[in-house]
Amino acid sequence: MTITFIFHGDLPGLLSVKPDHNGVVRHTTYRRASIKDMIESLGVPHTEIQVLRLRGDKISFEYIVQDQDRIEVYPPTPPCDVCKPSILCPDPLDSVRFVVDINVGKLAALLRMAGFDTAFPANATDNELAALSHTEKRILLTRDTSLLKRKIVTHGRLIRAIEPENQLKEVLWLYGQKNQLQPFSRCLCCNEKLVPVKKKEIEHRLLPLTKKYYHDFHQCTKCDKIFWAGSHRENMEKYLRIFEDIKPENAVNELFNQETD
Ligand SMILES: [Zn+2]
Structure with missing residues (x-):
């Protein structure tokens, strides 16, 4: 069988084979396989695909490829609404929540700083990350292509940006969360x-200078840590600069500091 794939957007950059300059790959195989398996064998995880078209019609990942098929493969068009079902993702998420792989660990801290529900399990194996993404209905963020090829991972992103700040922008842009920062x-x-x-x-837990100069405190109900606007403001503002072009009107201006600082 000879199948022609046309990879759109930045998908050609994820291929393990070399496409022509229009993103076209002519793939020869003797194996009957689903479109999902075939595209993933060419290097592109299914999570990176929003639409598959065959002769103009949308098809699902279960479609079994036929000789001479010509299939268009499209990446997500931001903003992606993960709470809406689609042909490729029939089981939508309840809300935008994340689970983050260690290979983009700093992104986890930035997402939490921006107020997003972000799981970042310590020492998690690939199996555990995939399972968590599935059971808690979280978007899996990673730079590991093979992790995103697992069938139980329905929503994920192969993070393209290198710098954590740009990774955050990439995620907020992709999922249309620019106005949801807290x-x-x-x-x-x-x-x-x-x-x-x-x-x-909580004042018995504060250092003398903190006690003297600060009055508004917040606390984590789980780990009991205390946070306040304070002396590490400069450090926090450095991070906040990444929000400048995406900061919503109702952004919380107060910056918090950790008890242990
Ligand atoms: Zn805590």
């Missing part, structure tokens, strides 16, 4: 939502 509303250590706490309830 900076410093979530514990950076364990992902829980922070809640306001009265100073008198």
Whole structure:
């Protein structure tokens, strides 16, 4: 069988074979296979594909390829709504939540800093990351192509950007989350939502200068850490600069500092 694939957008860059300058790959095989398996054998994980077209019609990943098929392969067009079902993703997510692989670990901290529910399990194996993505319905973010080829991973992103700040922009842009930022509303250590706490309830834990100069505190209900606007503001502002072109009107201006700083 000879199948012609046309890879659009930045998908040619993910191929393990060399396409022509129009992203066209002519693939010869003797094996009957689903379109998902065939495209993944060429290097592109199924999570990177939003639409497959055969003679103009949308087809699913289960389609069994036939001789002389000519298949158009499209990457996601931002903003991607992961909460809507599609032919390729019939089981939508309930909300935009993430699980992050260690190979983009700094991205996990930035997502939490921006207020997104982000799982970042320590020492997780690929099996565990894939399972977590599946059971908790989280978007799996990684630079590991093979991890995203697993069938149970329905939503994921092979992160293209190298710098963590650009990785954050890539994710917010792709999933249309630019206006959903809630900076410093979530514990950076364990992902829980922070809640306001009265100073008198926690002042025995504060260092003298913190106690003297700061009055508004938030606390993580899980790990008990205390956060306040404070002396490490400069450091936090350095990170906040990455939000400049995407900062929403209702962004929380208050910056938080950790108890242990
Ligand atoms: Zn915590």
